[in-house]
Amino acid sequence: MTFPQFVYRNVVRNKRTYAAYFLSSAFSVLIFFVYALFIFHPDIENGVTAAMAIQLMSAAEVIMYVFAFFFVLYSVSTFLKSRKREFGILMMHGMTKNQLNVMVFLENMLIGIGAIIVGIGFGLITGKLFLMIGSNMIGIDPLPFYFSKKAFLLTTCAFLFLFFCISLFTAALVRVNKLIDLFKSGEKPKKEPKVSILLSLFSAVLLVSGYYLAATSTMQNLMFRMLPVIAMTIVGTYFFYTQLSVFIMKLLQKNRYLFWNKTNLITISNLAYRLKDNARMFFMVTIVSTVAFCAVGTLASMNVMNKQFDTDYPAEVSYMALDEEPAHQQNLQQIEQELKDRKIEYTSNQVQIKIAEVASTTLDVPYPPEQLAILSFSNYEKIVKAAGFDLKEKPLVGNESLSMKTSSLEMYRQVGYTLKQDGLELTPRASTENIVFPFQLILDEGLVVSDEFFEKLVTVKTSTFTGFYTDNLKDTSGLGENLVEEGLSYPTKESPHYIMAVSGTLYDSAMSMYKMMLFVALLVGAVFFIAAGSFLYFRLYADLEYDTRQYLTITKVGLTDQELNKIVTQQLALLFFVPIVVAFVHSAFAFMALQSFFPISIAIEVIVVLAGFLVAQLIYFFLIRYRYLRNLKRALV
Known part of the structure; x- marks a missing residue:
């Protein structure tokens, strides 16, 4: 040979x-x-x-x-x-x-x-x-x-x-x-696993603190907390397997009623050694699985954007005329004609917006707005009702104002404005309950003011907003392709006269991107998940010879075939599912932090993803259990 x-x-x-x-x-x-x-x-x-x-x-x-x-x-x-x-x-x-x-x-x-x-x-x-x-x-x-x-x-x-x-x-x-x-x-013979109480407590403190910071995250502080929470979770997970898990096993061994009950003596004793010996492998499986769960779950959660689009785009087609050019009438007529050609039922609404020059702001911001889009309360009411929303605000009077909400993710901040016209001051008391215009149409910031104050503004530019409202935003996909590019048109040197947004086209584009990311994440997540299972598999078979000698000795003192099946199943279940359960917990708190980015619940999408991974792990577990028991019993004969 x-x-x-x-x-x-x-x-x-x-x-x-x-x-x-x-x-x-x-x-x-x-x-x-x-x-x-x-x-x-x-x-x-x-x-x-x-x-x-x-x-x-x-x-x-x-x-x-x-x-x-x-x-x-x-x-x-x-x-x-x-x-x-x-x-x-x-x-x-x-x-x-x-x-x-x-x-x-x-x-x-x-x-x-x-x-x-x-x-x-x-x-x-x-x-x-x-x-x-x-x-x-x-x-x-x-x-x-x-x-x-x-x-x-x-x-x-x-x-x-x-x-x-x-x-x-x-x-x-x-x-x-x-x-x-x-x-x-x-x-x-394996040495008695040693454990440090201080490191065990350190692991518990890191994990609990990381979970708390993740669960209480908001959109404002999430970016600042992300790296510290990830670092705390990784370090805490490592010491969980090397110290805390072994410490828990030793506490169980001290419970005589539990430890000396039937085959628990063998199961718990073996687990203490296995957890210590395989700590690094469990750590890797947990981290890899968490990355896979979070990647797939995060992108699957983007499915809620379907509901969010209806909120973020009150008008399915939004057209903002920035001047009085005659081309605007031609563009609006084209939009109406395309809606009729597609047999889409619609309503339209047109309101005036005034663009005021800002002299100063009360809040020190890096890039203070030079202009302010101002809408009267009566026009705001028209937009809200045309979009089918409920008007929750009371009419404004005098110098009262509301910050114009343009996105579901937008957070209200207390900013006072002084206008160049006569030094007029405006300090919004809150933000509007409903979104007025898509954020793309308001290049700077905007306010809703009382009708009385709106009439005072004379030395300002004016713009005209026209909204077209339909029952289904997807029907508008591809509408006005000569007026917009990928569903959106900003003012350019060639066409400086209008801003336009078609929510159906924007939705299709966004969904295509998220589906593409989900497709990529699913395949990468599958590779990570299978690799995590492989770690468990070859670690298990690496210990098969040692396990065979151990169980052979125990069978000589009366271990039955049924008891052997029970012990092996318990140990395999813990070895397979402890890393997955820990990864599930890590992922659950990560998704709680992610929820701060969504005004709509993502719980269903997250549960579906985690349930899918759990089913895959169960199938893998039963397959490996069958093969492992078969090989073990062959060796014991």
């Missing part, structure tokens, strides 16, 4: 241990290749949406490649630690240190090349399906399957380089100790 044949058979012999690592690597290659098919597809090169899709997928390629590097590095280093006895046998039969390094290098490259072949192979088989799903979510015409040489070469070269570097690095780090140490590496 030649040396390459020996290496090949060595990999095949350990196929059960390498299975999850191999499949995870192949899945990473598959998703990387699918993204590359999109990026290099000749029919996706034109258009703003397509360009953004390419940018997002390129970013996802980089994220996945970096993650794959660390995933492979951690996996290979874990395998090496579990093979010390095998290395000892080979060294005893005359294998040199250099031959051992070459063997490890060739094994890693063999697995890596196999993962590349399988990943690209499945990519070619399922490429058409992914292209259809992706193009549908992005909102472009269905993409035909196209074999891209660039995608093939990029994927092959990138992962060949990755596996080569990892294989070279790990081969150089193979430690050959004394033969007696290598042989007894799996038989040495």
